[in-house]
Amino acid sequence: MLRIIHFLGMTIIAVVCLLPIIWMILGSMRSYQELIQNAGHLSLNTLVPVEWTLKNFTDVIFDDQHPFLRYVFNTLFVAATVTLLVLLINSLAAFAFAKLSFRGSAAIFVLFMSALIIPGEVMLVPNYMLVNNLGWLNSFKALIIPSTLSVFGIFMLKQFFEEIPTEILESARLDGASWLQIYRAIVLPASVPALITLGIITFLGNWDGYLWPLVVINDDKLQLIQVAIANFTSISGTEWTKVLAANTIATVPILILFLILQRYYVQGITMSGVKG
Amino acid sequence: MKRFFVLMLAAVMILTLAAACSKSGGEQAPASSNQPQEEQSSPKAETVTLKFWRPSGNDQENGAIDKLIANFEAANPGIKVELENIPFDNYETKIRTALAGNNAADIIAIDAPTMPSYVSAGALYDLTSFMEADANLSDIPDGIVESMKYNGKIYLAPINEANIAMFYNKKMFEAKGIPLPSKNVDEAWTWDQVLDAAKKLNDPAAGVVGIDPADGFGGGEGPAYFKTPILWQFGAEVLSPDGSTAKGYLDSNEAKEALRFYQSLYQGSKVASLELPPDPFPTGKLAISVNGIWALGHFKNNFPDFKLGEDWDIAPLPKMKRQAMANGSWTFGITANSKHPQEAWKFINYMTNTEGAKIYAEMTGVMPVRYSVVDQIPAMKEYPYTVFVGQTQKFSRPRPVTPAYPAVSAAIRELFADVGQGNRDVDAAAADAVKKIDTALKSLKK
Amino acid sequence: MALGKSYSLRKSDERTGIIFILPAFILLVVFVFIPMSKAFYYSLHDYMLVSGSKSFVGLKNYSALLQDAKFVNSIKHTFYFAVIVIPVQTAIALGLALLIKPQHRYTGFFRTAFFVPVVISTAVAGTVFKLIYNKDYGLLNALLSAVGVPKISLLSNPDIAMNGVIILGIWKAVGFFMIIYLAGLNNIPQDLYESARVDGATKIKQFVYITLPLLKRTTAFIIIITTIDAIKLSGLVFVLTSGGPNSSTETIVYFIFQTAFEQMQMGYASAAAFILFFMILIISVVQMFSLRSKVNY
Structure with missing residues (x-):
């Protein structure tokens, strides 16, 4: 019993610690419009992209002027x-x-x-x-x-x-x-x-x-x-x-x-x- | 040991001082009109490398500057331009530290109202003779040329004008049956009309805020740029005409009326919100937004579903006793320490004269300052640019021209935060702001 | 720790000590003391950043600062932050360390999870927290209203905005101090607990009479470091609030930065830095003495 409470407590804290980084990683895989529009109200899509894209990564990595x-x-x-x-x-x-x-x-x-x-x-x-x-x-x-x-x-x-x-x-x-x-x-x-x-x-x-x-x-x-x-x-x-x-x-x-x-x-x- | 370091310190400082003095001496600019091109392009001539610093812009702006550099280098084989884009947020930290170490680039971008503080510090090269010879000054509106000047001399070359207007969500207006504001600059709404509409549009239950009257509350120069015009519109001034005091101006009845009106939006009728989510206007959480011309590209690129003319429109800034908007944008100057002022000018002249400015305006969608460029770009004669061009040519004026401008800007920023966010008594807040500015002005005179 | 002092050092040992310290000491002199004395020199002058114009003004900058309401307010904001963060963050760090001390299969995962905020860039953390704190749309108020607590506006209410910075600060830093505590906990010999258990001591008694006393040195270290960090707070303010709303989160270092680089009053800013310096110095010395006296075990 004690061990379950211990585990649950740690899980909640872990969520608080990890949520922003998860938001960061998932947010990097969506379009700007989608990110901002979904930042305004709470739903699953606040976090999870509707349309996944890697365009942000290619834009960032393959920028000739700013490698x-x-x-x-x-x-x-x-x-x-x-x-x-x-x-x-x-x-x-x-x-x-x-x-x-x-x-x-x-x-x-x-x-x-x-x-x-x-x-x-x-x-x-x-x-x-x-x-x-x-x-x-x-x-x-x-x-x-x-x-x-x-x-x-x-x-x-x-x-x-x-x-x-x-x-x-x-x-x-x-x-x-x-x-x-x-x-x-x-x-x-x-x-x-x-x-x-x-x-x-x-x-x-x-x-x-x-x-x-x-x-x-x-x-x-x-x-x-x-x-x-x-x-x-x-x-x-x-x-x-x-x-x-x-x-x-x-x-x-x-x-x-x-x-x-x-x-x-x-x-x-x-x-x-x-x-x- | 300690004494040794003090001595070393003194030595270093004397050296630095000596270097500073010897470098700021030669400010005389020889006339440069029609320098023979051949001289530079002859194969024997050494390559001159110009360093060029500017705050990083959006993709279009960065791309346009890259294009201008490429064009210029192709036409001037003897000159190479080394660009460094610097983060916008800390651009000033960088150039001010570099200027203090006599190490800044040859060409630096400068936000126009901060120019007098650099000039009084001896950091900028006098461009007057260059501009008079090469820049065809009559092609630039007088008001803008004036804002490039300090003590009668020109220190900056402008390429585009910043511009703000009243953006409104057309669908929300129609849904509430509010007549749409005119797109004609001479038929600007009064603040009373705007307040009326904002009251009808404001709908906390539906998550819609009525109005953002002056770009919320931020840091940096933004607040002064957006909020000073409200003072002007209500008939107030920030400083006396000779720039010696704010007393009797920033605390005048007109100024207080403007501040009370602004305060009432947040604290009285509550049609404005102290807190907005990111990009509230294109996401339908804000009905009226006083916003800048630069937002056009941002909305177009990042919110393709939010269409100008269908979902939203642009009207001139509201007026009260008069119409007013602040001019002065990011411009280019040459540092006093530059070893190649001639070549630096050649590059600035290319960027800011008709050819370069046209490329820049076409690629970025900003409003060019030159009449000739405005004439060559058909879009400038059409809505929405008519609003921006009209405001610039008819109602724009410079922010206070004084070396103490950083203090003025901070005082205005804090004043509006004080009455808007802090709900402080307007008389007391204005008295404080006047005190801050006058202290700064006084310390200049010494 | 008394052993170290009873050990008589030979001359060559003393020389070794000096040689070991020398590289760090040279760096200290060149990159800290020389610039610091220069900053002190600025602080006695009316030094403007770009122009470099300076006239000697003695202690005028210092006396003007003490009457500058903006500076005095920045001191108040900073101390409010420090007074809350130092005990709360230290307690949470210890709590987390105790939570993950028992070795289970999953503790490795949680240890990493709790450390993740330390790794995240300050700028990203600020952005995410801005969204979370938003009065009308943020996660925080959604959770609060779910349990019937009225909305709070950590970003726009000047009276409580500093608390938002505090939460972000603790979230960002607590994982690091948890690690330091964990190392301290691992240094406590297990046989102490075993003999205590044999004597029938409860878990709470073990914590109070074994764990806490043996963590004194670790705690002292953590408190001193947290104090210095808290009083030097500025990065979180830059990314979360820019000093707002209505200047309510302007800290001393934020004030110094704005004065030096926005207003270009380098002399005035340097004087503020030295006032800060002496404040932390006094606090640290007091802390070191009061904490050191308890370390003798």
Whole structure:
């Protein structure tokens, strides 16, 4: 009995979570007129297309002037590179903050945390000027390098790393292992779930990036997804069906990636195998 | 450590400043009429690449611009135009950031009323001599030429005019036995007549809203564009003629009368709705909609079953004490930092002069500004364009011309939201708006 | 956690620590502190975005902001959002984590389903919620009227519009914090529960005396992050309400963005950003101290 209630409760929540994405996917397969007309009243057809069509997808993908798959590829490249660098750079720093509490490390950590607080919107102009002075405008460098610092990541990984028993690290150290070896052989394997969680959230953040690429990229061929999607809006309105199709193309790969990774990231710190 | 960064910062800033100063110096534009074409097309000449930024439009508009660029490049082998379409919603964020970094494109599209703020910031190239030499100014209505000017100089070249009118659902009018409004611009309905009809059409039980008087409540420049004309129609002004204050104008009795009327639509007779679903007019949920000429293409493409002349029609904007509509659309300017103002002008002149403007108008269905183009396109002499052309030529006027326009626009947007959505006392709301505008105007003078 | 401190570090270990932090620190200085000091410099000047004209005005921007009704209102709206979202979202996140903690065949599906809103682009989420919230045609009011509740207009009634942003915000973010809680739950040794069961403790007692205390660190982390995110709210406002109706959902960062890019008053906007910065700083420091004291287990 309890189990049925449990199941039902989760089903209702799942519907609330999934409904918008289902609307997005099904909406991308109907004409604009149909979508809008059925958005106004509630019936089965609010969700389910009357006449199915793939025209939105072909319009979005086979647009010679604005090759959407190119933007997907650009974004994939930028987001993946940033994610790898974020994991590397920030896990090193988080490890140092968690386990190598050197002189002044608390103060430096507070400095890092203060960066989490300042809203990115204010930094847009000064950062633009900086990237401009560095000669990085209109290149992936401008999209990748400033994004490789993740103070949130340092904070989150520090939390996880602190769970690793210090005795293990200490004994490895006494056995003559360098900190880099300890980091590679003990810390990283133990925190795969945390790294995957941070990786997903970093990847998503870059996948959803809009203002920064809008401002620093001036060449259409280098542009990213969200800017391309925003281009479907003009003064005469938004091409909603194309926006939905483009978003479907942009979201489905992420969902698949998430499905594949999901059994890893929920486990918390796994110390099995290193306890000896 | 800290000192080092402060020093570095100072150095960077001095450099930036120096660069800014040296670049904004050369604003003198040599006359360019009848530049010999041969010079550019000779094989030895280096290729000049022009960067061109504009807000992304609908498919027709984007296609028309692509066509114009292709035509121009074919005729001018020495010049290449690199277009970047930028999301409409954040176009200004992009160009303003780029202008701050002295990095904007050579040619940028500009919404006419924001021009003075760019000019006073030294960001735009003076087009006066170009325009006088090449653009055949007498081919453009005087009122529009005026709105391209600031302090007597021309900074923008127009291609089309934005235009709004009163769209109405013909079948709903007929069902309620309401006489249809005239399509003749000189026989515009009064707001009282419109209100009367809206009361009869408004039918909450059937899910029909009477009227959307000024494009709902949105962000950006839209509200000021749609709502300022209501003030004018009731006989009010936004600023004093010298542009120095809003006091006595935006809070005049006429302005308050307009605001009270607007407020009553939402809060009194409730023939207008604070909330509308997407595309309410073509889906039969709205009977009267004040809407823009750009909606024609949108309805035609996306609502093929909703036909102009059968299901709906267009009438001139309502009037009260007078008829009025705002002019000024997206136009083109050259940035002060451009290294190729001559070539940039050549391209702008091609787009905006008779040949280019005709292609643009034919492909997009917008209303061209040039008399010569209007003459060459037969559709412009027929309904529904007669409504738009007539309003532009007879009743259109620029929104307030001042570098403080962004503040004026925001104040008008907030004022109408305040009385419409907030149901606030009109006197207090108007006093607030005047204060906001006058603060901005005052800070300019320093 | 006291072990880390008792361990005496050698000089080389200290150097390793610095080397490990160095890459992140360089990025911090170049892409955060340099731009930040520049923004601070702007905030002391009458700096206009395009013209770059600036005259030193000292703290005038700051004092003007504190008297600017629009700014003060934006602070109120932001805090209303934060005060509701922080407890509610955290509680729901924990609830969801507890719901999907038991391993059944179907939990994998639900875990993914609950995470989906995190993956959806903010723009699409905003669009869908606009349709759902619509007063006359939306799903929300259809459901409410089915159970006899009168219509609400989350998009056009300035008094309640912020609640619409709150619902969207929680919907969009709660899945992520659920995952963080789930990881925390998985770190709790199962034998604690077993011995509690042997002692005859009820499920509720187990939750209060084992689960909650052992999740303190996770909760502290989640609360700090949620607070910072909530006070920096702007993206949801852009896609759902554009600050309306009647400016009732304008948040501090929305105000900053409009002031900087629409009004081009960069100096004024930067000053607002630093006021925001100090506000969050104070709140975070207070939170860290009050939450840290409870972590000793």
